[in-house]
Every structure is written in C-alpha cells, then in structure tokens.
Amino acid sequence: xxxxxxxxxxxxxxxxxxxxxxxxxxxxxxxxxxxxxxxxxxxxxxxxxxxxxxxxxxxxxxxxxxxxxxxxxxxxxxxxxxxxxxxxxxxxxxxxxxxxxxxxxxxxxxxxxxxxxxxxxxxxxxxxxxxxxxxxxxxxxxxxxxxxxxxxxxxxxxxxxxxxxxxxxxxxxxxxxxxxxxxxxxxxxxxxxxxxxxxxxxxxxxxxxxxxxxxxxxxxxxxxxxxxxxxxxxxxxxxxxxxxxxxxxxxxxxxxxxxxxxxxxxxxxxxxxxxxxxxxxxxxxxxxxxxxxxxxxxxxxxxxxxxxxxxxxxxxxxxxxxxxxxxxxxxxxxxxxxxxxxxx
Ligand SMILES: C=CC1=C(C)c2cc3[nH]c(cc4nc(cc5[nH]c(cc1n2)c(C)c5CCC(=O)O)C(CCC(=O)O)=C4C)c(C)c3C=C
Ligand SMILES: [Fe+2]
Ligand SMILES: [Fe+2]
Numbered sequence: 001x002x003x004x005x006x007x008x009x010x011x012x013x014x015x016x017x018x019x020x021x022x023x024x025x026x027x028x029x030x031x032x033x034x035x036x037x038x039x040x041x042x043x044x045x046x047x048x049x050x051x052x053x054x055x056x057x058x059x060x061x062x063x064x065x066x067x068x069x070x071x072x073x074x075x076x077x078x079x080x081x082x083x084x085x086x087x088x089x090x091x092x093x094x095x096x097x098x099x100x101x102x103x104x105x106x107x108x109x110x111x112x113x114x115x116x117x118x119x120x121x122x123x124x125x126x127x128x129x130x131x132x133x134x135x136x137x138x139x140x141x142x143x144x145x146x147x148x149x150x151x152x153x154x155x156x157x158x159x160x161x162x163x164x165x166x167x168x169x170x171x172x173x174x175x176x177x178x179x180x181x182x183x184x185x186x187x188x189x190x191x192x193x194x195x196x197x198x199x200x201x202x203x204x205x206x207x208x209x210x211x212x213x214x215x216x217x218x219x220x221x222x223x224x225x226x227x228x229x230x231x232x233x234x235x236x237x238x239x240x241x242x243x244x245x246x247x248x249x250x251x252x253x254x255x256x257x258x259x260x261x262x263x264x265x266x267x268x269x270x271x272x273x274x275x276x277x278x279x280x281x282x283x284x285x286x287x288x289x290x291x292x293x294x295x296x297x298x299x300x301x302x303x304x305x306x307x308x309x310x311x312x313x314x315x316x317x318x319x320x321x322x323x324x325x326x327x328x329x330x331x332x333x334x335x336x337x338x339x340x341x342x343x344x
Contacts, residue, residue, distance in 0.1 A: 001116050001117045001151070002113075002114045002115050002116055002117065003090045003115065003117045003118075003119070003336075003337050004090050004091040004092070004093065004110040004113060004115030004117070004118055004119070005084075005088070005090060005091070005092040005093065005118070005119045005121055005333050006092075006093050006094075006095055006103070006106045006107065006110060006118055006119070006120055006121060006139075007077070007080070007081050007084070007092060007093070007094050007095070007121045007123055008094075008095050008096065008097060008103060008106070008120065008121065008122050008123060008135045008139075009073060009074075009077045009094075009095075009096055009097070009123045009287075009288060010073065010096065010097055010098065010131070010290070011024070011028075011073070011074075011096030011097055011098035011099035011100070012024065012062075012070075012071035012073050012074050012096070012099055012290070012291075013025075013059075013062065013071070013099060014099065014100065016059050016062040016063045016066050017059065018055045018056050018059040019055075021055040021058050021059040021062060022051055022055035024098060024099050025046075025050070025051060025054060025055060025058065026046065026047070026051060027098045027099065028098045029042075029046045029050060029051075030042060030043070030046055030047075031098075031130070031134055033129045033130050033133055033134040033137070034130045034134070035255075036129070036192075036194065036195065036198065045255070050254075058291075061291060061295045061296075062291060062295075064294075064295055064299060065291060065294040065295050065299075071290075072288070072289050072290060072291075072294060073288050073289070073290035073291070074096070076288040076289055076318075076320045076321060077094055077096075077123070077288050078094060079320070079321040080094075080287075080288070080320065080321045080325075080326065080329070081093070081094040083321050083326040084326055084329045084330050084333065087326065087327065087330035088330045088333045088334055088337070089334070089337065090115075090333065090337045091110060091113050091115060092333065093106045093107075093109045093110050094106060095107075097131075097134060097135050097138065103135070103138055103139055103142060104142050104146065107139070107142060107143070107146070107147050107150065108146075111147055111150070115150075116149050116150050116151065117150070117151045117153070118150055118151070118152050118153070119152075119153050119154075119155065119333065119336050119337075120135070120136065120139050120152045120153065120154045120155065121154075121155045121329075121333075122135045122136070122154070122155065123287045123288070124157065124285070124287070125157060125158050125159045125164060125227075125231060125284060125285065125287065126157055126159045126188070126224050126227035126228055126231065126284075126285055127156070127157035127159075127199070127221070127222050127223075127224060127227060128191055128195065128199075128224040129191075129195050129198060129199050130191060130195065132157060133199075136154055139152060140152070153336065155332070156221075157227055159227040159228075159230055159231045160227070160230050160231065160234055163328040163331075163332070164328070165231070165234045165235055165238055166238065166324075167319060167322070167324045167325045167328055168231070168235055168282075168284055168319065169235045169238040169239050170324060171282075171316060171317065171319060171322060171325075172184070172235065172239065172280075172282055172316050173239060175280075175314065175316040175317065176280055176314065176316070179278070179280065179312070179314050180278055180312075181278045181279065181280040181312070181314060182245070182276050182277065182278050182279065183245055183246065183247065183271060183276055183278075183279055183280070184241065184245065184246040184247075184279075184280045184281070184282060185246070185247055185248075185249050185264065185267060185268070185271075185279065185280070185281045185282070186228075186231075186232045186235075186246060186247070186248045186249070186282055186284060187249045187250070187251050187264040187281055187282070187283050187297060187301075188228040188248065188249070188250050188251070188260075188283070188284065188285040189250070189251060189252050189285045189286070189292060190250035190251055190252055190253050190259040190260045190263070191224055191250075191259065191260060192255075192257040192258065192259050193208050193257070193258045193259065193260060194257060194258075195224070196208055196223060196224060196225050196260070199219075199222040199223065199224070200219045200222070200223065201218060201219055201221070201222060202217060202218060202219045205217040205218075205219035205223075206219055206223060206225070208225065208260075209261070212226075213225050213226040213229050214229070224260075225260055228248060228250075228284075228285065229248060231284050232246065232248050232284070235284070247262075247267060249262050249263060249264040249267045250262070250263060250264065251263065251264035251265070251283075251292065251296060251297070252292050252296060264281075264297070264301065265300070265301065265304055268281075268301050268304050268305050268310075269304050269305075269307075269308055271305075271310070272304070272305045272306075272307075272308030272309050272310035273308045273309070275309075276310060277309075277310060277311040277312065278310075278311060278312040278314075279305060279310060279312070279313055279314070280313075280314040280315075280316065281297055281301060281313070281314070281315050281316065282315075282316040283297060283315075283316070283318060286318050287318055287319050287320075287325075288318050288319075288320055289317060289318045289320060290318075293315070293317075293318055297315055298315045301313065301315075302315075
C-alpha cells in the first residue's frame with residue numbers, strides 16, 4: 001500500500017464578490033453539522049434569512065483582509081502544505097471542507113499519485129461537530145462512492161498534545177516578549193451549546209456551565225468546551241501564567257441560539273471599561289489566520305478596546321507556517337507513515 005496525507009482546513013469564498021461569498025456561505029451553513037436543525041428549517045434560516053443580508057456584510061469584511069494571492073486562510077494553508085510536503089517522504093495534499101480545493105479533488109490528487117492509504121488530517125486542534133466531524137463524515141462518504149480502495153486513518157483532535165502546546169506557547173511568548181500586557185484572552189471560535197450536548201457520548205455529562213469540563217469523563221474526547229479549557233490550562237502551565245492573568249472567551253456567534261459563554265467582544269469591552277490598558281489576544285482554535293482572527297479580532301476587537309479607553313491591543317498570530325509547527329506536523333506524518341501495522 002502507498003501512503004499519503006490530506007490536510008483539511010475550513011475554506012474560504014473564491015473571491016470577495018458577494019455572489020462568491022453567498023455560494024460559500026450556502027455550502028457552509030447548509031451543512032447539517034453547522035446549522036444542526038432539520039433540512040426544512042435550515043433552508044428557511046439560511047436561504048430565507050441569512051443569505052439575504054450576510055453575504056454583502058461578510059464580503060465587506062473579507063475585502064478588508066484579502067491578500068493579492070487570495071484568501072489568507074487558503075494562502076497560509078497552502079504554504080503550510082508545501083513546507084510539510086518538503087519535509088516528509090510521503091505526498092501531502094491540501095483540501096478545504098467548503099469551497100476549493102475540495103476534499104474530493106484532494107483525494108483524487110492523492111489517488112493519481114498511487115496513494116491508497118490516507119492520513120486524514122483535520123487542521124483543528126479542538127474537536128467540534130462543525131469542524132472535525134463534518135470533515136470525517138464527508139471524506140468517508142466520498143471514499144465509499146468514489147475511492148472504494150482507499151483506507152483512512154484520521155488524526156484526532158490534538159488540543160492537549162505536548163508538541164502542539166509547546167509550539168502554541170512559544171508563539172505566544174515570542175509575540176509577547178517585551179510587551180507589557182496585563183491580561184491574555186484565549187479567544188476560541190464559539191459553537192451553540194446544543195452542539196456540546198449532541199457530542200456528549202455519555203448523554204449525561206455535559207452541563208456546560210457547571211464544572212463538567214473540569215470533571216474527568218469519556219465525554220471529553222468529543223467535548224469542544226473541555227478541549228478549549230484544556231488547551232488554555234496546558235499553555236498557561238507551560239508559560240507559568242498566573243490564574244488571574246488570563247480568561248477563556250468564545251467569538252463569532254451567529255443566530256439567536258445560546259452559544260458558549262463568555263463572548264469575546266463583550267469581554268474585551270468590559271475589560272477596557274474596568275481599566276485594562278494592555279490586552280493580548282490569542283486564538284488557538286484557528287491554526288491559520290483567517291477572517292475571524294484578522295478582521296473580527298485584530299480589527300473589530302481592537303476598535304472595541306480603544307473605544308472604551310484601552311491602549312495596547314496585541315494579537316498573537318496563528319501558527320500558520322512557522323518553522324516549529326511545520327516540523328511538528330512533518331514528524332507526526334512520518335511517525336504514522338513509518339509505523340508498522342500491528343500484526344494479529
Ligand atoms: C452556526 C454557525 C457556525 C458554527 C457552528 C461555526 C463553527 C466553527 N467555525 C470555525 C472556523 C471558522 N469559521 C469561519 C468563518 C465563519 N464561521 C461561520 C459560522 C459558524 N462557524 C460563518 C458564517 C463564517 C463566515 C464568515 C462570516 O460570515 O462571518 C472561519 C474563517 C473562514 C475564512 O475564510 O477566513 C473559520 C476558520 C470553527 C473552528 C468552528 C467551531 C469550533
Ligand atoms: Fe465559523
Ligand atoms: Fe463539559
């Protein structure tokens with residue numbers, strides 16, 4: 001058998017044209033693991049409401065962060081793929097869950113190189129049904145339909161892997177070296193609370209606002225909230241941060257459902273009002289900088305902070321294609337590629 005890797009990130013629109021943004025949002029938000037209501041209700045919410053106004057607003061936001069080469073998320077993912085590919089001895093392809101390059105084209109690319117054993121690598125440190133799970137489900141559907149001779153191994157959420165924690169911690173300490181910050185926000189992409197309950201394999205553990213995420217449980221293997229708190233705890237431990245100097249928040253809320261709390265924007269505002277002058281923000285749910293980090297945090301978040309009297313607002317870049325991260329990914333790939341199958 002011949003091995004290869006498919007790195008998978010979220011994806012972006014083809015351009016900042018509102019029609020392209022609409023097409024992308026339609027594919028994204030019509031995913032039953034993103035807006036997880038029955039098809040008729042999802043169509044009503046997405047096609048009847050959201051897609052009437054959001055594409056124009058989102059297109060304006062994309063316009064502010066778009067690069068000459070394209071969407072930052074795609075460009076940064078491509079750079080990562082190229083660098084990992086250079087360091088490993090098996091082919092590494094790239095795909096996006098929504099938009100281009102599709103998962104189907106990524107699998108085809110590997111298939112054309114003779115690969116029949118694929119390491120499926122969702123580029124999300126913390127598990128969520130709207131990210132990791134939807135990638136795995138779609139890839140499996142494609143495998144059954146179009147690539148029946150392929151075998152998949154999926155990289156699980158790596159939220160607590162010592163290599164990831166070390167690289168993330170180093171990225172933070174490098175950016176904050178010499179910065180006189182008073183507080184660090186660990187801002188994760190939010191999800192509806194319902195998603196957490198749905199992913200609870202024990203069906204009874206996740207109470208969400210109680211202490212469930214700190215109480216050991218098999219549910220944590222798929223609990224996004226637990227994994228966000230764990231990533232934060234481990235980075236804080238690594239950097240020897242004092243408890244009162246950091247806070248976990250959740251950003252990018254959409255719709256009227258209850259989402260994970262507390263929200264990043266309100267927290268930034270409250271901290272500024274309460275007298276914090278120097279704030280740092282890190283966004284560990286994103287491995288590549290994207291709309292949610294470059295616009296929502298680095299532009300909108302900064303503006304909110306300044307409006308209420310805040311002064312220095314430092315945003316730690318995502319891991320992107322930094323050398324230590326590339327080396328870690330290449331090592332994980334090689335460890336998988338050269339591991340012997342366990343004999344019965
Ligand atoms: C119900 C809606 C959404 C859920 C649930 C959700 C979860 C989720 N998303 C990411 C990562 C990214 N999301 C990005 C953009 C984005 N997310 C949503 C909605 C939900 N996300 C929307 C509508 C958009 C599009 C932009 C907008 O209109 O605001 C991005 C950036 C993409 C880019 O092109 O740069 C990322 C990355 C995670 C990790 C996550 C759950 C944990
Ligand atoms: Fe999102
Ligand atoms: Fe929990």
